[in-house]
Amino acid sequence: MAATSLICRECSSTYPLEAQFVCSRCFGPLEVAYAEHDASDVDSIRRRIQAGPRSIWRYADFLPLGAGSPTGSGEFATEAGLPAGGTPLVRADRLAERLGLREVWVKNDAANPTHSFKDRVVAVAAARAKELGFTTLACASTGNLAGAVAAAGAALGMPTYVFIPADLEEQKILSTGVYGANIVTVRGNYDDVNRLCTEIAGEREDWAFVNVNMRPYYAEGSKTLAYEIAEQLGWTVPDRIVAPIASGSLFTKIGKGFKEWIDLGLLEAAGTPSGLPAMSGAQAAGCNPVAAAFEAGQDVCRPVKPDTIAKSLAIGNPADGPYAIELARTTDGTISQVSDDEIREGIRLLAETTGIFTETAGGVTTATLKQLAEAGAIDPDERVVIVITGEGLKTLDVVRGTFECHEIDPRFEQFERVEGRTEVTV
Amino acid sequence: MAATSLICRECSSTYPLEAQFVCSRCFGPLEVAYAEHDASDVDSIRRRIQAGPRSIWRYADFLPLGAGSPTGSGEFATEAGLPAGGTPLVRADRLAERLGLREVWVKNDAANPTHSFKDRVVAVAAARAKELGFTTLACASTGNLAGAVAAAGAALGMPTYVFIPADLEEQKILSTGVYGANIVTVRGNYDDVNRLCTEIAGEREDWAFVNVNMRPYYAEGSKTLAYEIAEQLGWTVPDRIVAPIASGSLFTKIGKGFKEWIDLGLLEAAGTPSGLPAMSGAQAAGCNPVAAAFEAGQDVCRPVKPDTIAKSLAIGNPADGPYAIELARTTDGTISQVSDDEIREGIRLLAETTGIFTETAGGVTTATLKQLAEAGAIDPDERVVIVITGEGLKTLDVVRGTFECHEIDPRFEQFERVEGRTEVTV
Incomplete structure (x- = not known):
């Protein structure tokens, strides 16, 4: 399925596979279009995937690399850079039991090289940027993307510029600066950062902003989450996906990944009217433009000023919000919002029942699962x-004060006095 | 190669496969003994490994599970708990070039579930503890082990007690407490903690201290690092391993792993007199008992009071120190020490050239590689x-102040003023 062009999501105008992200006719967003695979070839496609590397590059047939590249499809990509993808899908029986559900799986994308799903999208964007001759990698980030771009640049030997809101968690700033990235902190929220980067992208011709001028390629990387989940479930489609929504890109591309493989015959359609998993989106109440529009039955999102501990989801004006709403509706899915307290509880719930420590975004996702289960919205x-997109070590501050330690001298009788008395203060 | 007994490393007395760690005759340490594999069976062993899961359990034939267990060899282990192992081995050409070497690989064990190699050893110890009927998991830890035990307990539904020095990095305490572990912080160093835990292990019959009474099983988990490296290098043995030394257990078990597979015929011996890779150990100058003894030509280590930023290596009285020295000598290896400043530089060097962000222990390892390369001790x-054992997000404090950010308003002309002016202050 070689990539053939960029295509406007709104008016279907096509463009060459270059660094462009907006339709010059209708200003709609561009995405990658592919030549159709031959459906009679499904077995050989599956075998090629199974023989591939333990990373997103096993899905090179479905990624927009190699068009016009001297090294051919995917070849560059699989040999350089960080090994993104190939993350565990773990059955979470203790979590399921706690929520009265039968079968819950956790796709733990914190296991990526820089511990968020952003390594997937950056790997694709950076590989394409190299093919197109760009010399510098850049991004506008709510935090995780900055680390992923900085690390990818270090691995590939490319200088990087990352632009982040000035109030970001210190963990995310320190774990980006260590790679030698040029860090610009911007007094404003992510939407301000994003506007600035769009302007800079127009002025610096040799800079690849992974989520601005490279956005069509970048976004395709998220499809690999759907491919991996299906492959890890024995080439089947789950009944429901719960995933966070920031810009809405991850959420919609997971849907696209399942749809591509179902259309091709690599997967059987789910037993739902749409054939896709019910797509359940998760937002923080403090940044809920997509959830609010979904609840109100509207098609477009009204921008909000974010105020939530889930900073990696704090996009007040989400570019793919309308497409996320459409996907949730057409798959009999949902889009929910949860409070900061529920987010903290979600982090604890996931950690205590699975051993997986997620950042605030994963707290949003887990809390949404809990909310849906308690409301009876999920058939048992x-x-x-559930898609866990990032690592708890990056938002440690929200854990502080949620448990007690007992400090003693190294003497047995002091231990005996505190044994069994540890209290969880959450 | 089913486990057959525990055997004393000093006097070769044997014991049943129970929770015992010291020889009651000579007080030597116990390790696991196995029935010999049939060397004519090498091809089927290799095939069984290749068909196994993407975790340490693909090496179940070489791990001490299943002896007397109702579920049979390894069966319990592969289906429960966190997916330890299966971490990337990444070729680091930019790091090699910087150091004037030809071929350097990074085994990135920060990619484990709780982001250190301790998930390997805990997985084996916890699985064996369940087989032996223990109800509580516990440990004495310099930090990473605490998180690994807490997470494993959460995944398996077992309560946990972790004992740590009171001055540990806050990142390691927070990322342990989130799993619901009972945390006891001890006023003293690791050696004090370890003594206290040995006493408690004698008093609490249903507690499995993974690195005290379960130590023989626990230690075997480290062999899987050697197995994975060999498999990832196409079933060959590298010329040199650089790995950190705390207790010396990891270091010596990596040697044991290679030796087992060479003896069995799964691997060809390296082109060194010993047939093993040259084993290069790495310590911090602030906790250097093994390096100091090695340099002085002594066989035993003189305990030290640790004072280093590499807290995860801060064991002043290392149980396996003498065996680490013996291994380094018999393989024409080395044991080095590096300063805290070199550790910080090592973290930056690895991050900037590979995109891998390691904790202080990995800084010790990388700085040791650099020291050896610069001294001409490594043939080009x-x-x-190099074995990277843990994650930079857990020792973030040492990165603070090593680079600058530029804060601006979201306006292009402000960006132009700071562009190209980011200075690294290290």
């Missing part, structure tokens, strides 16, 4: 996959 | 593997 027999 | 044609 559904096979549900 | 050697194939070298």
Whole structure:
């Protein structure tokens, strides 16, 4: 399925596979279009995937690399850079039991090289940027993307510029600066940062902003989450996906990944009217433009000023919000919002029942699963996959004060006095 | 190669496969003994490994599970708990070039579930503890082990007690407490903590201290690092391993892993007199008992009071120190020490050239590689593997102040003023 062009999502105008992200006719967003695979070739495609590397590059047939590249499809990509993808899908029986569900799986994308799903999208964007001859990698980030771009640049030997809101968690700034990135902190929120980067992208011709001028390629990387989940479930489609929504790109591309493989015959359609998993989106109440529009039955999102501990989801004006709403509606899915307290509880719930420590975004996702389960919105027999997009070590501050330690001298009788008395203060 | 007994490393007395760690005759340490594999069976062993899961359990034939267990060899282990192992081995050409070497690989064990190699050893110890009927998991830890035990307990549904020095990095305490572990902080150093835990292990019959009474099983988990490296290098043995030394257990078990597979015929011996890779150990100058003894030509280590930023290596009285010295000597290896400043530089060097962000222990390892390369102790044609045992997000404090950010308003002209002016202050 070689990439053939960029295509406007709104008016279907096509463009060459270059660094462009907006339709010059209708200003709609561009995405990558592919030549159709030959459906009679499904077995050989599956075998090629199974023989591939333990990373997103096993899905090179479905990624927009190699068009016009001297090294051919995917070849560059699989040999350089960080090994993104190939993250565990873990069955979470203790979490399921706690919520009265039968079968819950956790797709743990904190296991990526810089511990968020952003390594997937950056790997694709950076590989394409190299093919197109760009010399510098850049991004506008709510935090995780900055680390992923900085690390990818270090691995590939490319200088990087990352632009982040000035109030970001210190963990995310320190774990980006260590790679030698040029860090610009911007007094403003992510939407301000994004506007500035769009302007800079127009002025610096040899800079690849992974989520601005490289956005069509970047976004395709998220499809690999759907491919991996399906492959890890024995080439089947789960009944429901619960995933966070920031810009809405991850959420919609997971849907696109399943759809591509179902259309091709690599997967059987789910037993839902749409054939896709019910797509359940998760937002923080403090930054809920997509959830609010979904609840109100509207098609477009009204921008909000973010105020939430889930900073990696704090996009007040989400570019793919309308497409996320459409996907949730057409798959009988949902889009929910949860409070900061529920987010903290979600982090604890996931950690205590699975051993997986996620950042605030994963707290949003887990809290949304809990909310849906308690509301009876999930059939107890559904096979549900929750997508954990980032690592708890990056938002440690929200854990502080949620438990007690007992300090003693190294003497047995002091231990005996505190044994069994540890209290969880959450 | 089913486990058959525990055997004393000093006097070869044997014991049943229970929770015992010291020889009651000579007080030597116990390790696991196995029935010999049939060497004519090498091809089927290799095939069984290749068909196994992407975790340490693909090496179940070489791990001490299943003896007397109702579920049979390894069966419990592969289906429960966190997916330890299966971490990337990444070729680091930019790091090699910087150091004037030809071929350097990074085994990135920060990619484990709780981001250190301790998930390997805990997985084995916890699985064996379940088989032996223990109800509580516990440990004495310099930090990473605490998180690994807490997470494993959460995944397996077992309560946990972790004992740590009171001055540990806050990142390691927070990322342990989130799993619901009972945390006891001890006023003293690791050696004090360890003594206290040995006493408690004698008093609490249903507690499995993974690195005290379960130590023989626990230690075997480290062999999987050697197995994975060999498999990832196409079933070959590298010329040199650079790995950190705390207790010396990891270091010596990596040697044991290679030796087992060479003896069995799964691997060809390296082109060194010993047939093993040259084993290069790495310590911090602030906790250097093994390096100091090695340099002085002594066989035993003189305990030290640790004072280093590499807290995860801060064991002043290392149990396996003498065996580490013996291994380094018999393989024409080395044991080095590096200063805290060199550790910080090592973290930056690895991050900037590979995109891998390691904690202080990995800084020790990288700085040791640099020291050896600069001293001409490594033949430029050697194939070298450095073992990165933990994650930079857990020792973030040492990165603070090593780079600058530029804060601006979201306006292009402000960006132009700072562009190209980011200075690294290290």
